[in-house]
Amino acid sequence: MRKKLEISLVRTKVYDLLKEEILSGEIHLGQRLNVRKLSEELGISPTPVRDALLALSADGLVRVVPRVGFFVTELTENYINEIIESRIMVESFCLKKYFDEIRNSPDILKLYDEVKKVIDTENRKLFDESDEVLHMLIVKSSSNKTIIDFYEKLWDKIDLVRHLNKRYLDSNKEHLSIIESILKNEKESAIKFLLRHIENVKDETLKNLKTSKVTK
Numbered sequence: 001m002r003k004k005l006e007i008s009l010v011r012t013k014v015y016d017l018l019k020e021e022i023l024s025g026e027i028h029l030g031q032r033l034n035v036r037k038l039s040e041e042l043g044i045s046p047t048p049v050r051d052a053l054l055a056l057s058a059d060g061l062v063r064v065v066p067r068v069g070f071f072v073t074e075l076t077e078n079y080i081n082e083i084i085e086s087r088i089m090v091e092s093f094c095l096k097k098y099f100d101e102i103r104n105s106p107d108i109l110k111l112y113d114e115v116k117k118v119i120d121t122e123n124r125k126l127f128d129e130s131d132e133v134l135h136m137l138i139v140k141s142s143s144n145k146t147i148i149d150f151y152e153k154l155w156d157k158i159d160l161v162r163h164l165n166k167r168y169l170d171s172n173k174e175h176l177s178i179i180e181s182i183l184k185n186e187k188e189s190a191i192k193f194l195l196r197h198i199e200n201v202k203d204e205t206l207k208n209l210k211t212s213k214v215t216k
């Protein structure tokens with residue numbers, strides 16, 4: 001019983017560690033993840049490492065090649081299109097259906113200030129944070145646990161491609177337009193601005209994917 005608990009704790013720790021290294025780019029996209037090497041480096045048995053990698057593959061961050069091994073998911077045009085389509089599906093649905101909840105949320109005004117702060121400071125980290133808050137706010141306002149769970153898993157994949165969006169100051173302006181439309185109670189224009197924003201993110205991500213393959 002106690003042994004089992006320890007194994008699952010180690011697995012969770014390995015999972016968190018690897019996930020952080022993948023999302024931060026410390027472990028490169030497409031890089032092979034060797035179970036034996038990782039377990040030696042971490043000083044633990046291979047089992048929790050393998051379990052953690054399987055959990056990451058269920059999240060879509062790691063790819064399993066049978067009889068070959070584990071690899072960090074490589075970004076392809078198709079993969080990015082899938083992420084973008086899923087975003088459009090969830091975010092536009094939630095913005096449309098839960099518009100009033102979003103508009104009346106106590107977080108929206110705070111977010112508005114944060115987004116304006118990005119304009120003044122041009123701080124990328126601040127942008128990344130407010131980006132996550134805005135898109136999560138739209139989805140979380142649904143209070144639909146199933147949709148929120150789905151979107152949180154999706155966000156990990158969005159995180160994986162986020163460094164490819166270099167036009168963050170333009171993205172920030174788009175966020176501002178979305179929020180201002182919400183605050184002015186202009187639902188149709190908020191939806192229009194959101195869709196345009198996600199399309200722009202897609203174009204930029206695909207454009208930079210083609211030029212950054214070797215360097216990343």
Ligand code: NI
Nearest residue numbers: 131135171175
């Ligand atoms: Ni955004």
